[in-house]
Amino acid sequence: MKLLLGCRQVSPKIGILFLVLFLASCNAVKKVGEDEFLLTKNIIEADGKKITDETIKGLILQNPNTSILGYPLRLNLYNLAKKNPDSLYQNWLNKKEKRQQRLNSFLSKKQVDRLGESFVVRGYSNLFERIGEPPSIIDTVKTRKSTERLQSYFGSKGYFNSTSNFKIVSEERKKKAQIIYEVNRGKPYFIDSLQYKIPSTDLDSLYQLHKNESLVKNGAQFDLENFNAERGRLTNIFRNSGVYNFQESSISFNILRDTSLVADDQLLEVELDIKNLPKGDGNPDGVDYKIHTFKEINIFADYSFNSQTDSLFSLDFKGYKIWYDKELKYQPKALTDAVFFEKDSVYSDINRKRTLGQITNLNTFKYPNIEFIADSTNAELISNIYLAPRPKYSFDINFDISRSNLQQIGVGLGTSVITRNVFGGSETLSLSARGSVGILDDPVSDETFTSEIGGDINLTFPRIWLPFNTEQIIPYYMTPQTRFSVGTNFQQNVGLDRQSLNSILSYNWTPSSFVRNTFELLNIEFVRNTNTDAFFNVYDATYSILNGIADGFEDIPEFADFYDENVDPSIDDDDLQDLIVPNGANDFIGAVTEPGFDITAEDLSTVRSIEERRDRLTEDNLIFSSSFTFQKNNREGINDNQFYSFRGRFESAGNLLSLAENFIPFEQRDGSGLVFGVPYTQYVKTEFDFIKHWDFRNTKVLAFHSFIGLAIPYGNSESVPFVRSYFGGGSNDNRAWNPYSLGPGRTDNQNDFNEANLKIALNLEYRFPLLGDFKGAFFADAGNIWNVFDNVEDPEATFNGFSSLEDIALGTGFGLRYDFTYFVIRLDTGFKTFNPAKEGSRRWFTDFNLSDAVLNIGINYPF
Template structure:
């Protein structure tokens, strides 16, 4: 086998060529491991998958010249071409050589594969030059470099060793400034301590580039609106080819005059102030006429045609320039962002007209309104193991500038209908769902108190008020929900975001609770097994059908009442039946959740190509406290469990916290190590003994522990007790190594660790309860691999998870008990799990 692989690898390597297997860089005989320096080498070995050159061997599988091969085959027998022409026609035979079988397969293999990288001495010489230039930029001006081709023991293979002799580096002795503008000179002097170029440090070109960027930003934010980075340059004031004992050099900073684009004369950079700020609200690229009207508001002039459609304050709050203040580039960027955040105008055009005699600016801000109304519609066809066929639709009507303050109103409706694939699933033939939302967004904090000093407009504040409802009729419990949300969000910077849901109310009503045992088959099966030994007891006949199975719902409910009335055969039966009853009551009860929460998110990711970043999210939520405080004011009713009722429903009361941390490391080119950790805890108290199902945690699934299906893992070391296992404490850790395979096809190896438990609630099953550090032995481990295809805008993902450590098994059988494809779990997802 290894002989075949070796021969295939060298298939396209000629006898006078050497396959490049490795590059090594040595700086003063010390091996360099820095990936940035390694990237300077032009020729790199063929990529490999776990040491195997997969893409190279795919390339070698392609025919070198499929057209010639086809012609040789066609004419190998004298009458073959004639027979094919009679059978297919001459035109179709000509097309055959362009087919996938003849040519397309080879083209595909060449496209996803890699041609062999053979050593090219000219490219090695260029790589040496690039390495010398890099170390030259670090102050090693007298460095020298060579490369050596080292042939390996295996034939037609070789490595290249690049060796750089650094010599002694140069240090900066004194920085001398030569700034032509007195105003720039004063600004520079104030900020000298922040300079990236410092006396006594080793010369580093990267520091000089950072300093040019810093000074450009500094000057543009200090009134010099037209400052050009090209005006900054440095002179080294010594002959760097001469080696000395001290290796010190002086550096001169030059900030020259700007070049006027209209002529060859030079002018001096000056600090400009804003003389006038004009806002044009109806600008469509045409010149303004005498019919344009204007209004002044807080030192701003607003121009409009016919009628002003916007409140002046809504416009001026989005502009961060102020009359008589110095120009700041930061204010220009913030103005662009906030106007875009209004969602009422297209991307704005901001113009600055200078008065060079007085160093003043006139700012013209041109706004092109978006359409007042827009309508979005979606229609989908679906198919699943439950639905033979289904249709879903949604439509959203967007109305902008509703009250004249750049508010956006969204009215959406959605619905679906489907034909059941199995008539035994329900008495109904069709499933259906209908819902709608009214959502209004304000580009400011909508609150009785003024929050502008705490949350200024440059933080892009938004307020959102939503009211929605949903009606669902299917094979489940048939839910009706009503929810309303009042939330605020703002971003102090591109990497940080705050979100407060001051009011989050959700009411869930189960319309068809009698269908519980038809939906939760595992729970019914457990109850039915217990009932087997009660079939012959007096008074139980009415609970069973002709097959001696409990009748749903009357028989199951009657049997539960029968056992809990004191007719149990054992304490275990009583405990198990009571647990089933409590679960049934919990999952069929109506819920009223009156909550508030706060979420903080920080993300260091720069753009979509950034593979080295972290993301942190923390969330705090409280439910039911406000309603509980009103107990002495509002005359609440109570149920048999002494729970306070609102509209006949006990409201939920709990505290909940979540911590989510994600970290990505770019190990090498396109190879990423990704890590995620999650901790969530919800504690019921006061009016609740447990957490509502819709706010509890589950484990398993394509974005969690991929060796278990969603809701299948836990709680604790229980083994599939229920159809939908959930709890109020969750720990999860995920580690994934992502790497390229061929073209847009990616691969991954992963390990998922975690579980859910019950804690501080009314659960009495010790296997499901977190009782301390000893319960950490119940953490499950799933490992596996995945394939992904990158469509640029999204990633299609297939992961296969294996149960490596299963806490639900007996302690001696927990490791690798079901570690095989027969018991593996296949997960399909869109985009990466974290």
């Protein structure tokens, strides 16, 4: 066996130590008793065929020890723990005469006793036992119970006469064994006919309307899941059709034959039995289930546990009675629009849930409670809706630590003041301010720190705020919201320093529990670069290219003022002269791009490209855009690892201003229309984002992510603004490249901030448990960015059809994560597996080594 310890040369003693630990940990049966066997594999066979269904495998009560790539790490860590470390300590203490006496005189008897309980003696053994995993020793009691569960499962699928057994295949010398579970299913039973017995006339009428939609069908194989689903379906129908107190336990299915008797046919007669509501608190007289309508609806707008309803005032509004204390602080319509019950209407459980959802959406009340008082004789309901107001004002201070594609770490402090029910219609006004400092990633900038300060004003309406009625299109049960916000932000030491002013008018609503729509009617963003003279300081890679070209023109007398002086006059070396920033660099560009100047075509093209990039990145941007975003996510909770999510977005910018320009002459500059002296941006942009997770039991998850985005400039713009473009690399993208260092296309990190207007990204990640809350992952990230339909002409950076897909970069690697339940801290190590910037065969595995690996620290999973 050969032990590899990385690339460094290690001392023989350290190597021997690691070898001993490794060999010790390889003894998987170290703590397996003489008459015991370590379970290595479960095999399930049904009618002689191997079963691979994860649901059926989950019925087995005892499984082999967990492993990582086939290696039982936790078991071997457990085996490293000493069985009785305290007794071993006592043996060592008493092995030599007077050893304990000498230690007692040097320390004290009490300290010597405590030493036996210390980490030195017991600590590492306790640690290994805690993070390790005891050997999975075959337990025949659990095995028999597993066979019973298998038999019960197949019985629920219609195999009523199935049998199950098991056999243990052991290797006595190795003290290891496999268990083979054998199931003989027999013939399945099928449903021949479905009868029903429903004493309640109201329930019977409802059932007749919907019986053709039954999930229990004649001729279908018996499946208990279908019967349970049918009980749920009928319960929903009854509760949403006026039977407010219907209980699912009232539904039962009876099989009208003895399935234990052997018969020529395998057919079943099934009876649906829906019993009456039993006598009790909800049904004191023992009457039938009935369809109930609303007799009265009361809304208590100022409810508290100490409220005395006798002292409240009331107001009748559109069939509702609103109760309040002294003065009604809310517009009646705002309250009644949140309630989906109406007087004389039939009760519906869906409307109860929608009412709770819309009241929560008002963000004005806490813990809404709905009470129903029934008059069983007349089948009528009185509904009391209790609304406990939130405080009018609230103040919040928050402190956060963040990690992004630009910052190694950032620390922020923010504060906000919230005012509720601003205009009496449950509107919410929020004023917030924030500030942060961060440590930049080395590849991002020569600067070490970044700072940011900003503030926002947000006004939220719990409805669609438009001059016309939208309730028919977007009803209130979709919890609609209108948000109007104005904010400003000042950022230093990232790029050219930036000031931005943003204003948004947006609408969002949720058509279902899994779908959310957002429509930004107007998103106005003004971006002003406040330190444009620092362009060649910030983008030093661009400056180096320009300076390299300028080295060939140092002897021209007219260019003398473009360069700085030698740093050491004693050295006669023109290479020590550099272009002065910013004037020398700007003047040099202006001089060599004049018509007739003697410069090679290649150098002239490069200089013009630098000039275009400088103009683009230093110009101010004015963006008037509208967008629509569709999001669907069927994840049901934080522990749901079997879900998918989809996000589609379409954005259009500049069209409103372009239309206005047809009627109002705009100021012009270089053929572009100006608004307040700034060229407005015009483009269309679309994005598709898809995520899918597969759960493989034992918290093992396979996660897939795909993204494609394209922004096309036109009309008033030749390129997409930097703030709306795409980049590659970073902790949430291709983790084998640093942020902004991938692409475009085949180019090799030619700029400090590489960006483009087309992006494709594909990510695959396998996540698995390691030790306790530590998780591991293997990942593969593919993708790149390109320029397309803009003013970039470099064939290596542009997308030129399907052939450009050969430039998709591939990064692979592994990650370590610590799960805090509510968030995850992760460390990912990425290797450049396929680098499109290389030539030919050097594209594969050229930088696939630890010294060229990229480390990414992130918070939460990237997808």
